[in-house]
Amino acid sequence: MKTPYDDRGRLCSIPKLSVSQLGWRTLGLKSITKDAVTQQEQAVTEKRETIVALIGGFIGYWLYGWILNQYVQQYVGSVIDFVIHIVFAICVAMIVWYVFLGWIRRGRFSRIAEIYLSQGFCGSCGYLLDDLECESDGCVICPECNAAWKSDRIKQEKSTDPIA
């Protein structure tokens, strides 16, 4: 498992997704995603997310056919059973995707931190890094989580679009 580090090589975390960000991610259509950070992040992780969801869907489909199918079909008939089979597979795919999302994001941490910083946000907690003094080593310290970032990686002008 990859561990996220800040620009002073200290352990940091990865920005948490807000409820609305998670909503956009669930929808999975990055073309209509509102905020720029989420949209760019989606582009970085979508391939892995798709693979993980497909594996989840496959496992769900197989599990249903193996265990549940024989019990359900005798009560509801084969058409409804098939619909439940598909819905079940989609639900398992969503659960597996959700469980692995944090792991996928950590795996692409350096790119994700880059995106947050380029929009003026802390790469560790997502706090807006605004009007902060630069330290002697060229780093700016996040007042929220103490992560250090090279000031030249952070967008200078004020961000007008806060994270939705």
Ligand SMILES: [Zn+2]
């Ligand atoms: Zn921070």
